[in-house]
Amino acid sequence: MSDDDSLLEYSEIVMKMFGNEDDGFEFYNNYAYEKGFSVRKEYCKWDNGHNAKTLRKFVCSCEGFRAEKEVRREIKKRRPQNITRCGCCAQLVIAQDPNTGQWYVKDFIDEHNHPMTEPDLACFLRSHRRISDDQKAEIVQLQISGIRKHQIMDIMVRRYGVYDKVGFTSRDLYNFCHRNKAETLSGGDARTIISYMTESKRRDPDFFFQYKTDGRGHLTGLLWCDFQCQMDYRAFGDVVVFDGTYKTNRYNLALVPFVGVCNHEFCPDDGRCNKYLCRNCKNNVSPCLNPVGGIDDLLAWCCNCWSHEIRRCLNGCQDWSDEEDVSDHQVHTELDLAVT
Incomplete structure (x- = not known):
């Protein structure tokens, strides 16, 4: 992308207005999908009565560093995950206008210190994986029918044609089934x-x-x-x-x-x-x-x-x-x- 295109894109983003915090996150997450990185919610600020949020900060998933005590810990109960945080400074900060109630872009940094993910692999990044409500209902019905989890994943892949169109991974499917079971048994x-x-x-x-x-x-x-x-x-x-x-x-x-x-x-x-x-x-x-x-x-x-x-x-x-x-x-x- 040329410098002129980057400047134009930057100007369009800083002029954005959102109806609520969720709209701001969806916009930044879709932007991250096109660019090839994942985002997460990081910092928020509340009003004086701690009743409503007035500021929210979204960051690149590579922002910050892993805690030093976690890196140096010798006795680990679980196999440590790969280190993915490298101090990336990319972020989007939105704040609420107290007069209109609209959310505006207060700060936007689009500088990354890591390579972007390939377009066909961006769908597997954490913030871009999501099980829709229709998919959840179908998974529950397939479970009731006695179909095992790995078979349910195979059914989803065949339906959408390829893995990147499914919208989630096998681990997401297993996690959803576990949470759904816990909710079902919550009453005893x-x-x-x-x-x-x-x-x-x-x-x-x-x-x-x-x-x-x-x-x-x-x-x-x-x-x-x-x-x-x-x-x-x-x-x-x-x-x-x-x-x-x-x-x-x-x-x-x-x-x-x-x-x-x-x-x-x-x-x-x-x-x-x-x-x-x-x-x-x-x-x-x-x-x-x-x-x-x-x-x-x-x-x-x-x-x-x-x-x-x-x-x-x-x-x-x-x-x-x-x-x-x-x-x-x-x-x-x-x-x-x-x-x-």
Whole structure:
């Protein structure tokens, strides 16, 4: 760009007026996109009553330097990011006119001490990546449909043709999904899962679930079995599996999938199924969990719920011994065992 063009561009920018602070940021961010750099909000000034902003400073993302203590720190919990701040002086300062309420350009510096990003790569700079409201709604719907995050990103790329037209990166997608999940569970994750189970039961009368709480109302056990599990129960045979995971989450709850099958074409209906499962639970799950106490009662509660549902969804009864396998079909239920 020639000197005359630069001077003309400078004159046009310093004469700009904005309705509010956000308009000023959008203008400077679009300008930065065309030039090949990223911007961020840095300094603001408030009125005497600290009720409204009267000045805002936007700077190049390379402004300033990384704190010296961060550079010299020897023990780091995370891998340090690349140093991107190099003391760039480029900035746009806007202030509010107290008479008109309009925002005007108070200072503008367009001198950078670093190379500009290539035009086809500018879309990946931080201030130019954004997930629109329509994209957010679509991502949520795809998640509800059971599509995984990396597959959602592939769908977006295919829709827009190329990565630079999507408007965000895979990391932005993962961050949005995490924030959306946190907002969904903000009212209480236990309450959320119970509401979800209740809604599933309303949509599918064959859906089964029971939960258990302690004296303080805290969720300590949850057992569920959907219609697909019941169909699988009628189809396969001859293994009993207990796969326990001990305290792998923030709640110190063990997730135990129960899978039981048998090839003898009968279903016990005299209560000994409960004893069989309890015996296997205590022999196979309890030693692995090694809880402080209270696991027997919880296992008995689980088994009562489990065997009751099995007897409900199966027809037929035939005598069997304790040494034989439980049933003719596969059962797949999942139980959260509290081991506090």
